[in-house]
Amino acid sequence: MAAEEILLVTNYFPPEKGAASNRLYSLAKGMEKAGFKVQVVCPMPNYPTGSIFKNYKGSFYKNEKDNTITIHRLWLWASNSSNKFLRLLSMISFSLSLTLFFFLKKKPTKIFIQYSPVFVGFTAVFWSWIFGKKRILNVSDLWPLAGLEMGVLKKGVYYSLLEKMERFCYQKSNLLIGQSQEIITHAEKHSETPTFLYRNIPDFSPPEPSDEQLKKTITLVYAGLLGVAQGIFTICNTINLPDHITFHIFGAGPEAEAISKLEKKNIIYHGEVDRLDLHSKMLTFDIAFIPLTNRIYGSVPSKIFEYTRLGLPVLYFAGGEGGNLVEKKQLGWNIPASDFKQLQSFISNLTKEHLLEFPKKKVQERSLKAFNFEKQFEAFIKQIESV
Structure with missing residues (x-):
């Protein structure tokens, strides 16, 4: 029996550092170990500097291998500017590359989608739905609500648009994975999609800690x-x-x-x-x-x-x-x-x-x-x- 194929869509992936890229890499390796034939589609590495990493500059597409995992890296206009408009342009640029990917590349039946950013998640859910793929939505934070609570977004036309995109993603997915019970509760208010709580527990062998207190500080x-x-x-x-x-x-x-x-x-x-x-x-x-x-x-x-x-x-x-x-x-x-x-x-x-x-x-x-x-x-x- 051939290994089941799955495609992971994410805005963050190593060699980028941070909790998001570590989490998605662990998921990809875990799925590989479980017998899946895994593909990943992500932007050229640029986080957190907002600049494409040296070995990837000037490329519109790169195909890499990590053991049996195939990684598709797509072009984006990178930015970590505090300017909301510039950050939006950066997200939209990757969404455009992702759209081309869906049209030009053969895709597995199952698509695992990291949400947020909203535009990236929406693009992946929309085209997966159009192409008749099974959609698994991984929700790690509640945008746009989180943006409102942090003060980076205000209620208005743009916020309403993001909310509609969020609800579309929930309603058009076949399974919703939430990283907290609050996320699960929020999603269940807006869709009938089955949910599963998956906390961000790391996978490493823990060293034995010491309780010795020798320092004065x-x-x-x-x-x-x-x-x-x-x-x-x-x-x-x-x-x-x-x-x-x-x-x-x-x-x-x-x-x-x-x-x-x-x-x-x-x-x-x-x-x-x-x-x-x-x-x-x-x-x-x-x-x-x-x-x-x-x-x-x-x-x-x-x-x-x-x-x-x-x-x-x-x-x-x-x-x-x-x-x-x-x-x-x-x-x-x-x-x-x-x-x-x-x-x-x-x-x-x-x-x-x-x-x-x-x-x-x-x-x-x-x-x-x-x-x-x-x-x-x-x-x-x-x-x-x-x-």
């Missing part, structure tokens, strides 16, 4: 995108760190340059680090910090699952479903999003004794029990096969 660490939604620059300028606490920052993004120029002795910016190298570095810190500037409905940062799998207790400052998970599974401390007064109070009073509340070994044990990758992925593959 307490170390907080943030690793990830340095953007407006995460608000790291604002937090650095708002919160006063006691002498016994240091804050270490890893990552890249729009705020990276401003953060690198901060002249605060307790704040150390390390730049961007390879994911595997980052894991070994993370083990040396005491607490993982996970913030969002506003509580975003549907958002559950994958950092919760990744860093607790390493054994790090989390200081969660983002609200919503993620905060409830941290409390319910006893993985760290939950402070309401945007409550800088409470965050300052917690940090000012943080001592070594507080770390005893959530020992690393116990955090890792709870995380592995609550978020079992193998069990979830097995159920996920059964859902994909049933479409």
Whole structure:
């Protein structure tokens, strides 16, 4: 029996770094391991710099292989500008390339579509529907609602258009995969498409953490995108760190340059680090910090699952479903999003004794029990096969 074919459509894929590209790469490799013949279609790598990576510049199409996975890389006009119109042009440019791909390339029966961005998700769902393909929609955040809550979108004609595109994607899909229960609840209000909850649990062998406390200082660490939604620059300028606490920052993004120029002795910016190298570095810190500037409905940062799998207790400052998970599974401390007064109070009073509340070994044990990758992925593959 020939292996079943599936095409993954995504706006992010390695060699780009970040949670989205890591998640889609893990899915592609997992599907390959499960026996699928996997193809991926994505733009030329450009995230987060907004510039096409060196080895891909000047190309309109590239075909690559990763073991048995075929990767189709398409042209786009890359931009990470803060200008909304320029970002929209960049998304539309990839949507146009994706449209040509659907007309010119032979496609499998099943199409797995990463949503958002909205325009990319809509383009993939529309042409998959037109060509009579089975459509599996992977919803990792609720655009345009998330944009409204972050203040980057306002209600009006453009917002209404995005909402109609979102509803079309939900209604015309054969299966909807949601990364949080809030996403599932939202989608079920607007369509009768079957749903499946698939949390962003990472797949790596966790190292054994150590609970030895030899350092005099307490170390907080943030690793990830340095953007407006995460608000790291604002937090650095708002919160006063006691002498016994240091804050270490890893990552890249729009705020990276401003953060690198901060002249605060307790704040150390390390730049961007390879994911595997980052894991070994993370083990040396005491607490993982996970913030969002506003509580975003549907958002559950994958950092919760990744860093607790390493054994790090989390200081969660983002609200919503993620905060409830941290409390319910006893993985760290939950402070309401945007409550800088409470965050300052917690940090000012943080001592070594507080770390005893959530020992690393116990955090890792709870995380592995609550978020079992193998069990979830097995159920996920059964859902994909049933479409």
